[in-house]
Amino acid sequence: MAFAAISTDLYLPALPAMAVALRAGSGEMEWTISGFLIGFSLGQLVWGPVGDRYGRRAPVALGLVIYSFGSGGCALAATPGQIIGWRIVQALGACAAVVLSRAMVRDLYHGEKAARMMSTLMSVMAIAPLVAPLAGSQILAFASWRAIFWTLVACAAAALAALATLPETLPVARRNKESLRTAFAAYGRLLGDRRILGFASVGALFYVGLFAYVVGSPFAFIVYHGVTPARYALLFGLGTFGIMAANLLNARLIPQFGSLRLLRIGALAAAVSGIAVAVDTRLCLGGLAGLVAPLLVFVASTGLIVANSIAGALAAFPERAGAVSALVGASHYGAGIVGSGLVGALGDGTPSSTPWPMALTIALSGLGCAVCAWTLVSARK
Secondary structure, rough: OOOOHHHOOOOOHHHHHEEEEEEEEOHHHHHHHHHHHHHHHHHHHHHHHHHHHHOHHHHHHHHHHHHHHHHHHHOOOOOOOHHHHHHHHHHHHHHHHHHHHHHHHHOOHHHHHHHHHHHHHHHHHHHHHHHHHHHHHHHHOOOHHHHHHHHHHHHHHHHHHHHHOOOOOOOHHOOOOOOOHHHHOOOOHHEEEEEHHHHHHHHHHHHHHHHHHHHHHHHHHHHHOOHHHHHHHHOOOHHHHHHHHHHHHHHHHHHHHHHHHHHHHHHHHHHHHHHHHHHHHHHHOHHHHHHHHHHHHHHHOOOHHHHHHHHHHOOOOHHHHHHHHHHHHHHHHHHHHHHHHHHHOOOOOOOOOHHHHHHHHHHHHHHHHHHHHOOOOOOOO
């Protein structure tokens, strides 16, 4: 589940250095993240039905091999355009592990227990975005940014070796016998389900702001506010601690309050903190601290929104867990393309861009997430 996080977070501290080395503006480098999201969102729609038909382990192994080639291509790239292209390849491989690991949870657990397990796994997974920026800044201190992508090749090799110890969670008797063409056509029926549409919309609108933060924060912190890459990694890690704490709290509180109520609380927190980010940025309140404080609250609300939205959608069609997981994941990361693209489009295309495009996108994202959580999502009958 961590491949989406390490694929982006490990090289975040290197984005300004990459922009200088490749003679690119901040907008161009932000599109390296958007390119990854394009491949990640589209690839999930393929791997989900493949996993439902052929099991989980073999597609994950193939995805890791593709990921290794994409990471190596990024390390050898000479232009921003080449990196964007290889990032798409990298993402097409990475999403196999992410989408099918969520389906594995649904293979083994049901209902609110699945939501609690998803929160627990995401708490453990949050170690990756905590460690990745710190590791990336240290690699950058002793080597070039290209070494970061070779490190990702090594991570894929290690995961492929570890996959040999993982049992298959989808027995042959429970696999979908439909042709892949029929399975792909079923996406239309899944999208017509109000429950899936509601939960997917809440998560997708939140991911608009989350990836606006991911692509905008290196330039807002390092370039605009003048913090060092190492200090940026620490600030980014604080948000990860918030996600871990919120996920653990979510897992503990689900039996008492239910996942729907916690989802709505998280969406409300995202809306309030997003508005605070925009106000503080526009009025220049509190400098760096005034920007960081509400951002940490917004990022921490991930722990209440993502696990509950995924588990809620998976509960609607347990026999198509892979396809539902792919559809929800594609909507999340597809929305991330919008968020990262907006930051690049609203900026002036230079490394001196202000944090305002990021802040405005986050505010709109939080508001939309809250509106969907209170209008489109209803309790399961």
